[in-house]
Amino acid sequence: MTGSDQAPQKGAPEFSRRVPLEDISDAEVLLDIEADPVERKALSARFDLLAMENFSARVGLRRSAARDGSGKIIRVTLAINATVTQSCVVTLEPVTARIEDSDIVVEFRPAETPDFTPEVDIAPETDDPPEILMGNEIDVGELAAEHLALALDPYPRAEGAEASATAEISDGAGLVDEDRPFAALKDWPNRANRDKE
Numbered sequence: 001m002t003g004s005d006q007a008p009q010k011g012a013p014e015f016s017r018r019v020p021l022e023d024i025s026d027a028e029v030l031l032d033i034e035a036d037p038v039e040r041k042a043l044s045a046r047f048d049l050l051a052m053e054n055f056s057a058r059v060g061l062r063r064s065a066a067r068d069g070s071g072k073i074i075r076v077t078l079a080i081n082a083t084v085t086q087s088c089v090v091t092l093e094p095v096t097a098r099i100e101d102s103d104i105v106v107e108f109r110p111a112e113t114p115d116f117t118p119e120v121d122i123a124p125e126t127d128d129p130p131e132i133l134m135g136n137e138i139d140v141g142e143l144a145a146e147h148l149a150l151a152l153d154p155y156p157r158a159e160g161a162e163a164s165a166t167a168e169i170s171d172g173a174g175l176v177d178e179d180r181p182f183a184a185l186k187d188w189p190n191r192a193n194r195d196k197e
Contacts, residue, residue, distance in 0.1 A: 014042035017141030019061060021110065024074055024138075028062040033141055044084075047149055050094055053083040057144040066109070066130065073130045078104035080144050086153065090161040099151045106143060108133040 017033045033056065035043065040052040060077040079102035086095050107130040 013139060013142040013145065014046055015039045015055070015141040015145045016139055017059075017144075018137045018139050020137045021074070021133075022136070024061045024063055026063050028060050031059040031061070031140065033057050033059060033144065035141075043145060043148075046145075047084075047152060048086075049084050049152075050087055051085040053085070053096075055080075055082040055084075055144075055148065057081070057140070059140045059144070061138070061140070064107075071109075074108045074110070074133065074138065076106045076108065076138065076140065076143065078102075078106070078140075078144055078147060080104065080148055080151070082148055084152065086156040088158040088161050089155050091158050093158040093161070095153075095156040095158050097153060097156065099148065101147065101151050104147050106131065108138065 015033075015035050017031070019029075019031070023029065035052070035055040040055055043055065044050070044052045058079040060075075062075055063072050064075045065071075066073045080099065082099045084097055084099060086097065087093070088095050109130040110133050
């Protein structure tokens with residue numbers, strides 16, 4: 001499934017691939033989705049990327065029995081692949097990264113499930129409960145984009161940038177006292193003692 005050459009409408013997901021619930025059965029449905037250049041540009045702006053060279057996902061959807069025996073849920077599996085370029089947090093140089101994640105599983109429970117009452121208390125050691133799905137479709141493109149965002153490095157660094165920054169911080173050569181962090185506090189104990197005398 002590919003997108004269109006038109007820019008996403010304002011407020012609409014940048015990478016939208018909607019699947020009607022009526023198309024999902026007990027037999028797994030497999031979809032291959034890929035962002036086109038317009039969608040990649042919009043996603044780059046959303047995630048503050050310098051560029052997105054490619055972005056695709058293999059999506060599996062099927063109806064399944066809930067682990068707690070409370071009826072049917074919709075199980076979505078995702079395998080995402082992308083090549084992105086971010087800005088180094090130290091030098092602002094471009095940092096290109098390959099993102100591959102094939103272990104994504106999300107479960108949804110349709111809101112209209114009969115006799116279903118959401119649990120309020122969830123024990124921390126148990127699996128996450130299914131998300132409540134409002135409406136009659138799942139946007140697997142937006143779901144893939146959300147998990148791409150989670151996989152991005154929050155602090156990308158160019159090669160050697162971290163060592164360079166550490167050296168500058170630990171060295172401090174050439175700095176006068178006024179330029180050093182907390183330099184004004186170095187004489188604090190002596191000043192406090194003088195004030196007491």
